[in-house]
Amino acid sequence: xxxxxxxxxxxxxxxxxxxxQRQLRANAKPSAQICEDCxxxxxxxxxxxxxxxxxxxxxxxxxxxxx
Numbered sequence: 001x002x003x004x005x006x007x008x009x010x011x012x013x014x015x016x017x018x019x020x021q022r023q024l025r026a027n028a029k030p031s032a033q034i035c036e037d038c039x040x041x042x043x044x045x046x047x048x049x050x051x052x053x054x055x056x057x058x059x060x061x062x063x064x065x066x067x
Contacts, residue, residue, distance in 0.1 A: 028052060029052045031046070031047035032053065035054075035056040036055055040056055042055070
C-alpha cells in the first residue's frame with residue numbers, strides 16, 4: 001500500500017513540476033503593452049512585475065473567474 005501512495009505522490013509531484021515549467025516558459029516572452037481582451041494599455045508596472053502578461057488586471061480577473 002505504501003508503494004502505491006509513494007508512486008501517486010511521485011506522479012503528482014511530476015505533474016506539478018511540468019505545470020510549473022510550462023508556466024515559466026510562457027512567462028519568458030515579453031509582456032504585452034495593450035490588453036488582448038479590451039485593447040486598453042497595460043500599466044508599465046504590471047508589464048514589469050508579471051513577465052509575459054497579455055491582459056490588464058481586470059481582464060485577467062475575468063479570465064480566472066471563467067476558467
